[in-house]
Every structure is written in structure tokens, then in C-alpha cells.
Amino acid sequence: MTSDSRPEIVIRDEDWYGRDLSGRRFEHHAFIDTDWTEVGTEGTVFDHCSFAGVRFNASRHTAAAFTNCTFRHCVFFDTHFTDCKLVGSVFQQCTHTLFRVTRGDWSFTALPGADLREAVFDGVRMREADLTGARLERATVTGTDLSGATLRGARLTGADLRGSDLTSLDPLTVELAGARIGPEQAVVIATALGLDVT
Structure with missing residues (x-):
């Protein structure tokens, strides 16, 4: 029901x-x-x-x-979503291999603990998405709106995050080694760490 x-x-x-x-x-x-x-x-x-x-x-x-x-x-597997709307949807214990999302609205989606290694999210709206503990190693998450997203415990090692909104990211609660970011994002992360960027 x-x-x-x-x-x-x-x-x-x-x-x-x-x-x-x-x-x-x-x-x-x-x-x-x-x-x-x-x-x-x-x-x-x-x-x-x-x-x-x-x-x-x-x-x-x-x-x-x-x-x-x-x-x-x-x-x-080798699944593509283009300009799709998945607002409020929940993913539980799914496998995502060669997974690609281009644009679209994935706000309020729940992907806690999802294995999204090497997945592609390009230009996607993911406001207030739940990515708690998600595995995003070597993923491409570019130009994506992650404002209000929950990223605690996410693994972003080697991920390409350029152009994405990282204002909700707490660098002390995620793995970021080797992630690619732009200058503006570097300021956001530095500020989150309490640094005075001048």
C-alpha cells in the first residue's frame, strides 16, 4: 500500500x-x-x-x-537519465555502474550509502538530497546544485566537483583527497574550515 x-x-x-x-x-x-x-x-x-x-x-x-x-x-548498469525529474524518490541498496544523469531535478532524493563510484551527475539540481555516506570516488559531479544536501560521511576522493554548489559540504565530515574544485569552491571550503580568506 x-x-x-x-x-x-x-x-x-x-x-x-x-x-x-x-x-x-x-x-x-x-x-x-x-x-x-x-x-x-x-x-x-x-x-x-x-x-x-x-x-x-x-x-x-x-x-x-x-x-x-x-x-x-x-x-x-549503463543507465542514462536526461532532463528527468526524480523529486522525493528513494534509492535503497541499488547498484549503479556506468550510471549517468544529465540535467534534471533530483531534489529531495534519498541516496544514503549509495555506491556511485565513477557515476556522472552533470548540471543536475540536487537540492536537499540525502547523500549521507554515499560512495562518490572518481565520480563526476559538475555544475550540480547541492545546496542543502546532506553529505556527511560521503566519499569524494578523486571526484570532479567543479562548478557545483558545495555550500552544504562540511570538509571535516567527508573524504575529499584528490577531488577537483574551482577557485570559488576553494574559498567556500576554506571558509567552512574557519579560515580567513583575503
């Missing part, structure tokens, strides 16, 4: 390989152990849906909305 007690439509153990779901709308659907390999969702809307054990391998999502959705034990 979803948060507003509406019953879910359950889709279980189905092979949706290569389906084009563009322009469709799904509300209160539960997708369980479903193969979404090479699925396309241009302009598709998923609202209050849940995904458990879904394989999103090589799927492409463009201008789609996954709002207030839950993803549990899903596999995102």
Missing part, C-alpha cells in the same frame, strides 16, 4: 526488454523483479511507484518523471 492508502497495481516477473514506454503514465504501480533492459521512457510519468529487483540495464530515460518513487535492490 502506498502512503495515501491507494492500492498498487503489481507487475511481477515480466520481461519488458526493449519496450518503448514513451508518453505513458503510471501511478501507484509496483514493479517487482522485472527486466527493463533497453527500455525507453521519453516523457513518461511514474508517480508514487515502487521498483524492487528491477534491472534497468542500458535503459534510457529522457524528460521522464519518477516522483516520490522507491527503488529497492535495483540494477542500474
Whole structure:
């Protein structure tokens, strides 16, 4: 049952390989152990849906909305999201390999502890996202709005953070060795450390 007690439509153990779901709308659907390999969702809307054990391998999502959705034990291999809206969605124990997000609104998403090593987030709005303990080693997080985001315990070793809003980052609670930042971001971090930048 979803948060507003509406019953879910359950889709279980189905092979949706290569389906084009563009322009469709799904509300209160539960997708369980479903193969979404090479699925396309241009302009598709998923609202209050849940995904458990879904394989999103090589799927492409463009201008789609996954709002207030839950993803549990899903596999995102070579998965691309472009100009998508995932506001309020939660990711739990998913795998993200060759994962790429370009633009779009991922505000208030929850990715605590997510393994996002070498993932790409370019020009994404991630205001107040929960990235507590996320693994972002060697990730590309460029031009991304992380204002209000929770980053405590995040591993950003070797990450490219240039052009992103780091005002919520506490350098004493994250791993930053080798991360790439710009001059303005260096001032933000130095100020957070209590240094007087003149």
C-alpha cells in the first residue's frame, strides 16, 4: 500500500526488454523483479511507484518523471537519465555502474550509502538530497546544485566537483583527497574550515 492508502497495481516477473514506454503514465504501480533492459521512457510519468529487483540495464530515460518513487535492490548498469525529474524518490541498496544523469531535478532524493563510484551527475539540481555516506570516488559531479544536501560521511576522493554548489559540504565530515574544485569552491571550503580568506 502506498502512503495515501491507494492500492498498487503489481507487475511481477515480466520481461519488458526493449519496450518503448514513451508518453505513458503510471501511478501507484509496483514493479517487482522485472527486466527493463533497453527500455525507453521519453516523457513518461511514474508517480508514487515502487521498483524492487528491477534491472534497468542500458535503459534510457529522457524528460521522464519518477516522483516520490522507491527503488529497492535495483540494477542500474549503463543507465542514462536526461532532463528527468526524480523529486522525493528513494534509492535503497541499488547498484549503479556506468550510471549517468544529465540535467534534471533530483531534489529531495534519498541516496544514503549509495555506491556511485565513477557515476556522472552533470548540471543536475540536487537540492536537499540525502547523500549521507554515499560512495562518490572518481565520480563526476559538475555544475550540480547541492545546496542543502546532506553529505556527511560521503566519499569524494578523486571526484570532479567543479562548478557545483558545495555550500552544504562540511570538509571535516567527508573524504575529499584528490577531488577537483574551482577557485570559488576553494574559498567556500576554506571558509567552512574557519579560515580567513583575503
